[in-house]
Amino acid sequence: MYFRLIRNDIVKSKVITFTTMIFVAAASMLVSLAAILIVNLTGALDALMTKAEAPHFMQMHAGEIDRNRLHSFAEENDKVEEYQIVEFLGMDGSQISLGYNSLANSVQDNGLSIQNEQFDYLLDLNGNIINVSDGEIYVPVAYMRDNTTKVGEIAVISGKEFTVAGFLRDSTMNSSLSASKRFLVSNQDYAELKDLGDLEYLIEFRLNDFSKIGEFESEYASAGLEANGPTVTYTLFKMMNAISDGMMIAVILLISALVVAIAFMSIRFTLLAKIEDDYREIGVMKAIGLRLSDIKKIYMAKYVSIAAVGSILGFILSLLLKGKLLENIRLYMGESENASYALVLGIIGILIVFLAIVAYVNFVLKKFRKISAAQAIRFGTSQEKKASAKRFSLNQNRWFNTNIFLGIKDVLARKGLYTTMLIVLVIASFIIIVPQNLYNTISSKGFIQYMGIGGYDLRIQTNNSDKTDEIVNAIEHDNSVSKYAVMTTKTFKVKTNNGTEENIKVELGDHSVFPIEYAEGRAPVRDDEIAFSSINAEEMGKKVGDIITLLSEGNEKALTVTGIYSDVTNGGKTAKAVFSDSSANIMWTIICVKLSDISLVDSKVSAYSDEFDFAKTSDIDEFVSQTLGSTISAVEMASYSAIAVALVITILVTLLFMKMLIAKDRYSIALLKALGFSNSDIKVQYYSRSFFVLIVGIVLGTLLANTLGEVFAGLLISSFGASSFDFMVNPIQAYLLSPLMMAVMVLFATMFGTSNAGQTKISEHIKE
Template identity: 75%
Template sequence: MYFRIIRNDILRSKVITLTTMIFVSAAAMLVSLAAILIINLSGALDTLMTQAKTPHFMQMHSGEIDTARLKSFAEQHKNVEEYQVVEFLGMDGSEIILGDHSLSNSVQDNGFSVQNEKFDYLLDLNGNIINVSDGELYVPVTYMKEKTTSIGEKAIINGKEFTVAGFLRDSTMNSSLSASKRFLVSSNDFAEIKDLGSIEYLIEFRLKDFSEIGEFETAYASAGLEANGPSVTYTLFKTMNAISDGMMIAVILLVSALVVTIAFMCIRFTLLAKIEDDYREIGVMKAIGLRISDIKKIYLAKYASLAAAGSILGFIFSLMFQGMLLENIRLYMGEDENTSLAVSVGLIGILLVFISIVAFVNVVLNRFRKISAAQAIRFGSSQEMKPGAKHFSLSNNNLFTTNIFLGIKDVLARKKLYATSLVVLIISAFIMIVPQNLYNTISSKSFIQYMGIGDYDLRIQTSSSAKTDDIVTLIDSDSDISRYAVLTTKTFKLKTSNESEENIKVELGDHSAFPIEYSEGSAPSRDNEIALSTINADELNKKVGDVITMVIEGKEKDLTVSGIYSDVTNGGKTAKAVFIDNSAKAMWTIVCVELYNKSLVESKVSGFSNKFDFAKTSDIDEFVSQTLGSTISSIEMASYASIVVALVITVLVTLLFMKMLVAKDRYSIVIMKAIGFTISDIRAQYFSRSVFVLIVGIFLGTLLANTLGEVLAGVLISSFGASSFNFNVNPITAYLLSPLMMIFAVLISTMIGTSGTGKIKISENIKG
């Protein structure tokens, strides 16, 4: 019996049934996709870092190294499981030619290593430890994605020829946020090219108990061991590897939660519309003594079937689309060993969607208890009182035509009814605008100011402090340069609360020339002030106004924390100050340059690179693009998908809502026809209702997107270092194109949804 009822009902209301199925399928697909992607990302990342045996602690160091002292420290520290010193041969990008492409424009610190013996293995694309032969070169996987080279091509490294034998995954340097990239060569080839570049050391440790990493870092610093470079921990390696795909998954999660909410509203719409259509039949069933529970079963059977079919379709679609979304994860991290677990979790998500829909329908069907059998049989529809809008009278109207006035008045009179449509439009505007704003923010040049980097044109970095003066001399004589700043990073000892010592890297110079954004406080302006990166402030448990003690030129000095900022460079553990120090050796110096004419950036990069082969000169736009490119690409894809989702939601929900209103207002429509209103008058009233609700929805949705949306986006951004930021909004897309697309969608949907008003006959709806 139920099958026959469901079949006949579907045949009578194909549009409503199809629309409901689309929403349920979309909600189920997004929930399943998010679950599958989360499990795959987590599993693939764990597999990569387990296979590679990622270091728990890595200290990069340039300069002289005392391996005997390091070995003694490792042997005496009870928590050290394994230890090794890895040589990293840095080389200028112009000396690396892969096929037809030079890496001269690469902002990465490209270098060469041999395969490690104990841990931190470089893996092939099958997850195996690479055994490289003489003459072979394994290239970081990022250059495979960028199609810089392919297997079998020739590579020229400072004049020596190699053959690209394959691509490698590097659990410590895979991420675009990592400033360095490792190429793999054989021991013999490494020995041949060792004198052609500069050696940097990667001092690596695996611990017995990683939970004590803080104590280990303190012990390392207190021992006064090599620390002329950034230090990175296992947790940060994991975060950097997960960021790009994690951001995309987070956006999908946000959109899926909103679509699920809208799916419930859509079901409520269709259910209420169906109840309106069947109002007289429901009254008859109640009049002949049919129990409420029996009537509910008829509707539950239909919606349970729709929910089941929609959930199954959603799951199938999620399996179809997962390959495209998993492509980046599989390239950089490989396959998850627990693929079946991801599918199982996706199925659990689908099951939860199905159960929630059935439970929700059951709650909505409790409205049957409020239906009067006598009224339903007599009128064939619910007879609502229309309170509200008492002060909005036609006699006082001087702004609108009669039809527009009556449309707006109906919205104000039945606020509760229109509130559902309003909420859906607010959510649609939110879904459309937030990912766009997030993409515009991350892709804008100004975003680097939230990442610990100032807004300038050229970045010249060198570890040769003696030759920095040569750079400054040339810049001073260059009439194309409007201003510049020299920032030198040095390592100092920091006294902690328990009287032990830690190393802290401090960037010295004029921080007002190219300011960054501070989440709290401001840049240091006096020699007794210091600003801390978010990670340093958290680890030291310091806030603005607190005092830290540092050893400067052999003497202890108290410095007040003036500000806290975000940083993606050098492991995120930095500080900024303006005091003068002549004792500590410079780790590196960055010369920040601003040009009068931005079109000269490319030629200046080329010119400075040729003149200063000991330094790395980068276009700051290219620096940001290569550093955040993968993340920007993921968010861009999510933003375009969100626009499509929002427009589809707007069209379908408006269509359903208009059909529901027409069914609900049959009695009112025939009254208006009887007193002389034409079909075009009635439709104009419905158009004015839609547009009025839409305008309010767009306004509130935009407001919500720029407040709550900014907070939610801030949570995502903080995952890779930016503790505080403001949306960079493109007003043309956010405030013009997006609203216009929604208005067009609503008008088209209203036109289709109200087409049935002409078919409502006076004789069939007014009974004596």
């Protein structure tokens, strides 16, 4: 019996049934996708870090190194399980050609390495430790992703030819957020090129207990060991590897939560519409003594079937789409060892959605208790009480056409009825605007000021402090330069709260020339002030106003923390100050340059690169693009997907709502026709209702997107170092294109949904 009832009802209301099923499928698909992607990302990341045996602590160092002292420290420290010193032979990008492409414009510190013997292995795309032969070179997977080179092509490094034998995964330098990239060559080839590059060292440790990494860092710093370079830990390696796909998954999670909420509202629409259609029949069933549970079973059977089919369809769609979304994860990290668990978790997610829908349908069907059998048989529709809208009366109307006025008045009189549609449109606006604002924010030039980088045009970095004056002299005599700043990074020791010492990298210079955004406080302007990156401040337990003790020129120097800022460079662990110090070793110097004519950037990059071959000259836009490029691409894909989802939602929800409204208003429509209103008049009234709700929805959605949405986006962006930021809104997109697209969708759905409004017969719906 139930099967026959379901079949007949589906045949009678194909559009509504199909629309409801699509909503359930979309919600199930997104929940399943999010679950599958999360499990695959975490599993692939863990597999990469495990197979490569990534170091727990890495200290990069440029300069002389005392191997015996390091060996003694490692032997005597009971926290150390393994340690090694890895050589990294830095090569200027102009000396590296991959196929037909030069790396002259690469902002990465590209260098050669040999395969490690103890841990921190470089892996091929099958997850195996690479054994490289003479004449072969393995290239970082990032250069495969951007189509710089292919297997079998010729690579030329400082005049020596290699064959690209494959691509490598590097647990420590995979991410674009990492400033360095390792190329793998054989021991013999490395020895031949060793005198042609700049030698740096990666001092790496694996600990017996990673939970004691903080204590180990303090012990390393207190021992006064080599520290002329960034310090990175296992946790930061994992974060940098996961950030691009992690942000995409986070956006999908946000969208899926909102779509699930909309799916519930849509089911409520269809149920209410169906109840309105069957109102007299429900009254008859109650009048003849049919139990309430039996009446509910008839409706439950249909919606359980729709939920089941929609959930299965959603799971199938998630399986079809997961391959595309997993491409980046598989390329950079390999296959997840938890792939089977991902499918199980995806199924569990869909089951939760299914059971939630069934429970919600059962809750909505409690409305049957309020249906009076006598009124249902007499009127054939619910007799809702309308709120009075006396202040909005027709005889006082001077602004609107009569039909438009009556449409708006109906919305104001039945606020509760239209609230659900309003909420859906607010959520749809939210889904469109928040991912777009997030993408616009992280892809804009101004975003770098939230990442520890000022608003300049050129970045010239050199490790040769003796030639800094040569660069500065050239810049001062360049008429196209409007202003510049010299920022020198040095390593200092600071005393922690528990009395131990830690190494910190402090950027010294005038920070007012190219100011950055501060999450808290301000930039340092006096010799006794310092600002910390958010990661440094968190690890050291410092906040604005605190005092730190820094060792400078053999003396203790008390500095007040004036500000906390975000930073994506050097592992996110930096500090800024203005004091002078001649004792600490210079790690590197960055000359920041602002040009009077932005169109000269390319030519100046080329000119300075040729003139100062000992330095790395970068267009700051290119620097940001190469550093955050994969993250920006992931968020861009998610934002465009969000637009598509939101527009489809807008069409379907408006269609469902109009169908429900027409069913509910049959008596009112018949009365209007009896009073002389034409079919077109009635349609205009419904159009005005839709657009009035749409306008309010878009306004509220935009406000929420730029307030609450900014908070959500801030949580995502803070995961890679930006602790505070403001949305950078594209006004044309947010305030013109997005509302226009939604308006077109609402108009289309309203036209289709009200197409049969004029077919209501007066004789059938006005009984008295």
